[in-house]
Amino acid sequence: MKALLVLLLCCFPVTVFADCNMAFRYGLLIGPDHIRFMQNTRTYVQINHDTQLFVVGEWVQLDAEDTELLQQYSQGLRKFVPEIVSLAVDGVELGLSSIESMLSGLGSKSQQAEWQALIRETTFQFMSRFVRTGEYFYLAPQSLNELDHFLNRELKPRLSNLARHTVGAVWGALRDALRQSDSNFERTDNQDWQSVEQLVDKISFGLDEKMVELEAKSALFCQRMRELDEIETALQQRIPLLSQYDVVTEKN
Incomplete structure (x- = not known):
């Protein structure tokens, strides 16, 4: 299976959304009852229960056709955004949980604090772009191309470096102790460093699986965003106030 996955990845283009600039x-x-369009923690547009529209905090009265379009738009976002967020979150959770499980019970308290700080920093950087908490999902402003770039070129090296830094430091401390007490150190040393490489391979393989999934769905994701853009344009034509808050767009 792993060999097949590597072969498939070699056949893929570097950017799986090369022909799609939707953003x-x-x-x-x-959330379960609302959708918010946000910039820098400020909400500009809010949809409640898929039928009520608020723009900059002001309720917008809708007729039956407006409401039907708003429902289509809202329900489309509800199906699409959680799928994108979950794909990304599953990848990073796999990497971080693997690292944390390897570190459990190892090292001194100060080392544990240092490693946890590095994990928190990586988690914070990631959660500025993707959040999944219960029934709530957050996706930061970005294009599908940027999502691909983040998962493939930023996240994987970052998690691999974190694994090498933290777990490698653990085994370094263990080697120092073993040198003083174990004449069979060389055999143990090789086994320990193999564990680090296995962890990095596990992280890379898990993220590669997400990239395969992303590639398989790339055309569908792009089409969904184009359909959302069409519904959004129709809404803006009927509700001009929405025109200045163009959420789904195509980057040039």
């Missing part, structure tokens, strides 16, 4: 211009927060 979200605002951050999207999807």
Whole structure:
């Protein structure tokens, strides 16, 4: 299976969304009862229960056709955004949970604090772009191309470096102790460093699987965003106030 996955990845283009420049211009927060379009923590547009529209805090009265379009738009976002967020979150959770499980019970308290700080920093950087908490999903402003770039070129090296830094430091401390007490150190040393490489391979393989999934769905994702853009344009034509808050867009 792993060999097949590597072969498939070699056949893929570097950017799986090379022909799709669709993007979200605002951050999207999807909750059970509402959707918010946000920038820098400020909400500009809010949809409640898929039928009520608020623009900059002001309720917008809708007729039956407006409401039907708003429902289509809202329900489309509800299906699409959580899928994108979950794909990304599953990848990073796999990497971080693997690192944390390897570090459990190892090292001194000060070392544990240092490693946890590095993990928190990586988690914070990631959560500025993707959040999944219960029934809430957040996607930061970004294009589909940027999502691909983040998962493939930023996240994987960052998690691999974190794994090498933290777990490698653990085994370094263990080697120092073993040198003083174990004449069979060389055999143990090789085994320990193999564990680090296995962890990095596990992280890379898990993220590669997400890239395969992303590639398989790339045309569908792009088409969904184009359909959302069409519905959004129709809404803006009927509700001109929405025109200045263009959420789904195509980057040039």
